[in-house]
Amino acid sequence: MADLHALREQRIETASWAFGNSGTRFKVFAQEGVPRDPYEKIADAATVHRFTGVAPTVALHIPWDKVDDYGDLAGYAKERGVGLGTINTNTFQDDDYRLGSVCHPDERVRAKALAHVLECVDIMDATGSRDLKLWFADGTNYPGQDIIRVRQDRLAAALAATYERLGAGQRMLVEYKLFEPAFYTTDVPDWGTAYAHCLALGERAQVVIDTGHHAPGTNIEFIVAVLLRAGKLGGFDFNSRFYADDDLMVGAADPFQLFRIMSEIVSADALRADAGVAFMLDQCHNIEPKIQAVIRSVCNVQEATAKALLVDRSALAAAQSSGDVLGANDVLMDAYHTDVRPMLRDLRADMGLDPDPIGAYRRSGYFETVRSTRVGGTAAGWGA
């Protein structure tokens, strides 16, 4: 029997931008009922929490979610049962960032980017957020375009200035991404680079793993295990993909991989809140309805976690230590093959929730309401 207490205590953070319109370079398909401002995004996130019970915070992306009064925004969230979570910086959507932000060859642009990052820490002070998430789109498109190691120096300087600015109880999470939008070098392309910088900075700098940001064939659970061993895993940006990064719903492309990742977390006892691993969604829903997709994603993480909790760790350890390759694999697969949905339905009922979050959401009429009331204005998207 899986540890129901652990499942009940699990926290999965949603992302404000998942509720806005998104797409590819080819087309952003507009959807109905999409929020038009940060308040409406928070209302959608609160709806996800209302039906799942395990998504009590929502991450913000600055400047997309910039408001005049963060206290008011936090109050609005609190009224709806959720809180403001991680603050995400954005140093890629200004014409000044064509050749990079904190790694740009021009000092003026670097200073502008750093000022934005530091402003985000100000916002953290106002929202009470613990985590600053840093993803830099910086890189180059052509060999020779810039000097890799000098860009690393610039990056290190910006990270150090940010680290210095962090308040008590605040952390910075450094994200990596193999490529895109930079197409030749990326300044933080892999976990090794993020790790090296975090190590140089200190204990409040941690690596965040976006599950879509790896080269083909990369073993993500290995990175999880290694970072946990080093005390440097700050959290996850969850999503999934069949090809390059494309932000499908977490667990949609390879549910077994998600299970293996969560199994490493459980195995290292890092599911508990004080282990400091943030479980965040970072996805886009280009063609499917957004709120429903976020609910499904939260459930997918729950299901993978439940299976990971079901692994018979002592049987596994016995098989491992005796070199029983197939026996050990069988123990793991036994948990994976178990249908944990009945157990999760029971858990939800026990938490006073509808056992079927998707069905309950559909029946609630929430979508019909926002579709009819969110008319006019500008739908939120990656550009606003």
Next chain:
Amino acid sequence: MADLHALREQRIETASWAFGNSGTRFKVFAQEGVPRDPYEKIADAATVHRFTGVAPTVALHIPWDKVDDYGDLAGYAKERGVGLGTINTNTFQDDDYRLGSVCHPDERVRAKALAHVLECVDIMDATGSRDLKLWFADGTNYPGQDIIRVRQDRLAAALAATYERLGAGQRMLVEYKLFEPAFYTTDVPDWGTAYAHCLALGERAQVVIDTGHHAPGTNIEFIVAVLLRAGKLGGFDFNSRFYADDDLMVGAADPFQLFRIMSEIVSADALRADAGVAFMLDQCHNIEPKIQAVIRSVCNVQEATAKALLVDRSALAAAQSSGDVLGANDVLMDAYHTDVRPMLRDLRADMGLDPDPIGAYRRSGYFETVRSTRVGGTAAGWGA
């Protein structure tokens, strides 16, 4: 000595959309002097031809390049020394195409997409274009979303209706792409699928190879050779990439690969115009100046071609037939390592061109002129 005549006769088609603004899902960086309508794009393409001498046609993308009077547009092009080339369809930038175009589950959308494709043949009639290039963004994002084989049936029906509509001397070129914007299945993901459809259609349906549209590790020159052997290679969309499809300048990421591709062309005597292989650029220039990048790309194709022409084919054949692995490789590498730029400078001088196309373009003042005159209006881009 390479075959200078072949180099002089080579034709590389530019793409109208390369001159407009482009970018990634994260950001389109606006550039100065970007054309605002099809006429200005043609002016830019003509500038490329003026300095390179081997880019006498420009491909159009419909509806981006829709005009009321194609005769007028063709006349405008002719005045500037170029002609209108391949017509590219666009069935991915309408909200109706969220779940596909000619493969969409809804018959209404399929009919709309087919009507667009057939309209493009009408435009070919008006422009005198030989080739219709068909790239379908169709596919699905999630397992189960639609039925793969039924979508193939829908695709086959649309292709057959298009083939039927082709006039005398017209061809259709079917392009494939591994993924994106569809993230689970793509309806024409590989050369095998395109080939199977072209075979079913008839001899005027040919496969087009976009050099950026393959899975990691795919041997593109093998596909070139196999399609040439089958008489089914209609042409190339040239670009290059280090990761997934990203449309860097052709030859920028792997110049040796481009050489190997051109060597297959030369080896099969398919460089001559009547072999029916269209050499087209299909690239975007997100951060670099566009006209200059197109000139560089044309030169890159020329250089690879010149090296391919330098291969000592009889020495190569002798080494190959005697099983001399290193000797055969040496013959090929000898051509590749040769610096063909002096020879191309001589060729250009002989054609009455400046030996240095990039330098000549820079000195011409063209960019300064368009930067100062193309002010106001809406810069062309993927959306317009």
Next chain:
Amino acid sequence: MADLHALREQRIETASWAFGNSGTRFKVFAQEGVPRDPYEKIADAATVHRFTGVAPTVALHIPWDKVDDYGDLAGYAKERGVGLGTINTNTFQDDDYRLGSVCHPDERVRAKALAHVLECVDIMDATGSRDLKLWFADGTNYPGQDIIRVRQDRLAAALAATYERLGAGQRMLVEYKLFEPAFYTTDVPDWGTAYAHCLALGERAQVVIDTGHHAPGTNIEFIVAVLLRAGKLGGFDFNSRFYADDDLMVGAADPFQLFRIMSEIVSADALRADAGVAFMLDQCHNIEPKIQAVIRSVCNVQEATAKALLVDRSALAAAQSSGDVLGANDVLMDAYHTDVRPMLRDLRADMGLDPDPIGAYRRSGYFETVRSTRVGGTAAGWGA
């Protein structure tokens, strides 16, 4: 409720070479109790069938499984409850094949390779096998080493001579593999090449999909669907891998992918025997016990098949036709998440088998017997 009849009738062919020693270029680890001749391999295969009930045939690999009297071998198999299945050719383990076999530049080597292939058809006549499986290790390691299209001509000639030789009721299955042992070009690298040759040959030539032989990111179920639509899917060589081809147990690396593959089979009603799709294992068990691993693999295919049979096809069709992306995905995932092991245990009990094949095998003492009796002689392996 899944179609128990279909599960009962399913046939999964085991491979004789899976029971011998295998490894990587770095090391072959010897195991105890490994068979020393074709008879002992068949005894192992019969053991797999005895405990699973759905593996009634075993494929042979020539010359590894060459015997003087195939009638005797068939009789031995029959006594143990199994039959001889597909005949696999081997044109890669002779020093003559350094530069290829049927595609070799030297006519003498090509003739030798073809003679071997034709001898395999003779063996089929003796064993009564239906299928000849052709995997050619042919290719080149260095650019320029040989001429791609000429090698295709040689390949076509060998295939045509083989096709011509096939007797009534015999088929040839053409396998493809992206790379290895050839490291630059491979003469049959992808399904498109295999398909083109099979199409040229006729209806008794079919493509076989080895699930480990694709470029990263290739959507295998798409290929399944396209080949089924074209009537050209002859069968599968099942295995799994996380990186390049490495022959782990089928379903071990990505059980969801195996399910999606089987779902395409079920969706096209191609599970039934007369659809002509052969389900074969082609794996190696380098570090795990071999017989147990084969039993586990058979069970993995069964489980994926059972889940595919559970898909509510009418609900799926309804969601698909209405464009309900998440609804359609939910229908598929509902089947995938179901634990089918209880159902399969019931099925086995109903077939008179132990519900737990692995446990029953372990308890049977078979391994202890072969470990103590198969002493001396030369253990079977890839080289013998």
Next chain:
Amino acid sequence: MADLHALREQRIETASWAFGNSGTRFKVFAQEGVPRDPYEKIADAATVHRFTGVAPTVALHIPWDKVDDYGDLAGYAKERGVGLGTINTNTFQDDDYRLGSVCHPDERVRAKALAHVLECVDIMDATGSRDLKLWFADGTNYPGQDIIRVRQDRLAAALAATYERLGAGQRMLVEYKLFEPAFYTTDVPDWGTAYAHCLALGERAQVVIDTGHHAPGTNIEFIVAVLLRAGKLGGFDFNSRFYADDDLMVGAADPFQLFRIMSEIVSADALRADAGVAFMLDQCHNIEPKIQAVIRSVCNVQEATAKALLVDRSALAAAQSSGDVLGANDVLMDAYHTDVRPMLRDLRADMGLDPDPIGAYRRSGYFETVRSTRVGGTAAGWGA
């Protein structure tokens, strides 16, 4: 003009195992004239140096190159103009290592593996070698087989014991490899893991980059730059590949990549000997003649180095700092497109060598001699 002095001083280490037979899991093709013991391998390596002038040391692999008297072996080498170089450990070719070596679950096996590694340091003392190269084939094939982080602990312990044992002036180089022979997890799969261990050990532990050991799409020159910046690049194992690791001749698959790598070296002034970057070949020559292939490989590294030295660094810096993307790329490409072979021919003549190493080797009759004299005995290979 490139820095001829730097080219003259460049040192490229050959590998003793490159001269022995090698192959894939499918087949090792025997070649004529292959050495039968370490002395004959050294004779071959000396031949490579005799014709290239820049390959004065040869790496040994233990136990393949185990001899009773290393002083005698060193003397033999010295007589022929070369020296003994890096010592490579081998912890993958004993049946005990089926589940790993220093990371094996069984303490006995770990101790055995560590003893071997320490014995290699003894050998270094005898040969006067500076570098110990550590590549561990350790890993797992199936999820659950062993505990990733515990294996990291075991690895760290073995590395620490080895580091402790190093004598004055000795270094250990830690190599990483994405996968193979382990097919699920590899205990040192990427540069980040190697770097983290080296950082924990101290300054005499450095990372070695094998150019074939990365996931598809990995930017190797980025890793070079980052490790150089951190003072942790100990050297290279050079080879090339089109797909997964396959040990083709360095520069054969992607000469532009090799140039970019060498350009990072030159840009960081790390070509000079006291920068501590060892340039080593680690390749196999499965189908091509081995000595000739090693000479070609040495020349390929020289050519890439010469081109890297030709880069106009001040023009490059000017273009980079002004954000001139195409201008900077042009500066780099100008060097790459230059044919440096005439310059290298001059250099060789100036060094008293034949300008054409391959031709001189062929004309020397060396191969004919070894082919006729190395008859009988057991040809060296990976297993011996």
